[in-house]
Amino acid sequence: MTRITPALGRAALLACLLAAGAGSARAADEPSSPYVTPQADVDVTYTIYPPHDTSQTMSQRMRWSASRMMQRVDPANATTYMITDYHAGTLTVVNADQKIKTIIPAPGAANVQMGQRAQGSWLRTGVSKVAGLPCALWQTQDTDQRPSEICYTDDGVMLEVIRDGKVMVEATSVNRAPQDASVFETPSGLKELRAAHP
Numbered sequence: 400m401t402r403i404t405p406a407l408g409r410a411a412l413l414a415c416l417l418a419a420g421a422g423s424a425r426a427a428d429e430p431s432s433p434y435v436t437p438q439a440d441v442d443v444t445y446t447i448y449p450p451h452d453t454s455q456t457m458s459q460r461m462r463w464s465a466s467r468m469m470q471r472v473d474p475a476n477a478t479t480y481m482i483t484d485y486h487a488g489t490l491t492v493v494n495a496d497q498k499i500k501t502i503i504p505a506p507g508a509a510n511v512q513m514g515q516r517a518q519g520s521w522l523r524t525g526v527s528k529v530a531g532l533p534c535a536l537w538q539t540q541d542t543d544q545r546p547s548e549i550c551y552t553d554d555g556v557m558l559e560v561i562r563d564g565k566v567m568v569e570a571t572s573v574n575r576a577p578q579d580a581s582v583f584e585t586p587s588g589l590k591e592l593r594a595a596h597p
Contacts, residue, residue, distance in 0.1 A: 432521040433537050434555030436513060437463045441556055442574040448567055458571075462578050465513060469583040482583055491585050500589040524548065529558035530570040 440463060447457045458475035468485040478496040483489070483505045490505040522538040527550050534550035547567075550559040556575075560568040 429523055430516055432517040432519065433523075433535060433549075433551040434515075434553075435517045435549075435551065435557070437465060437556050438513065438554040439465050439575060440578045442576060442578065443556065443570050444572045446569050446571055448565070448569070450567070462582055464578045464580075464583055467580070467583060468513065471582055482585060484583075493585060493589065495586055495589075498589050499592050500585060501592050501594050503594050527559065530573050532556075532558060532570075532573055534558045 442463075443461045445459045445461065447459055449455055449457075460473045460475070462471045462473075463469070470483040470485070471480060472483075473480040479492060479494045482491045482493065484491070485505060488505050490503050492501045492503070494500070517539075519539075524536045524538050527534055527536055529550055532552055534552050534556075536548055536550050538546065538548050540546055545562060548561040549557060550561075551557055556570075556573060557568070558570040558573070559566060
């Protein structure tokens with residue numbers, strides 16, 4: 400059975416955040432909620448900060464294909480990565496070294512749609528700049544129902560996540576470029592293992 404390690408669990412945060420919701424209010428000339436799905440292909444590198452020990456960070460790469468509605472998340476220094484197919488509603492955890500894969504339902508897949516803003520009510524609190532790009536700050540609740548502030552670009556690229564006044568996720572580079580289909584293909588010949596249940 401495949402177990403989700405703490406590092407991979409933090410990596411899953413990016414996939415889960417595409418399905419975040421809640422908040423409230425807006426100005427008349429502003430959208431009532433952000434795009435939480437990138438509206439074009441993008442390649443983003445993030446720094447992930449652990450909840451307690453800020454000296455221990457991890458780097459993570461997220462690639463998104465808008466036409467395929469697919470996301471790939473690669474934690475740094477790990478042989479395991481994740482491919483989420485939002486059309487199929489699946490998240491595949493791939494360990495190429497061990498030649499195994501585990502397929503589970505994609506978190507919040509039913510809520511991730513191109514060209515539509517996030518459902519629920521959100522509160523826009525201001526603007527910021529992360530990785531040299533402007534973004535709007537939105538108060539919401541994360542997938543654990545904890546209050547968070549998330550900074551999204553106008554076209555739906557998540558640049559920063561703040562919880563309890565602390566930066567949890569921060570983009571360090573953003574490259575808006577077409578993503579090759581091969582990035583999102585699961586290697587052939589992998590043995591499928593059942594996911595471990597707590």
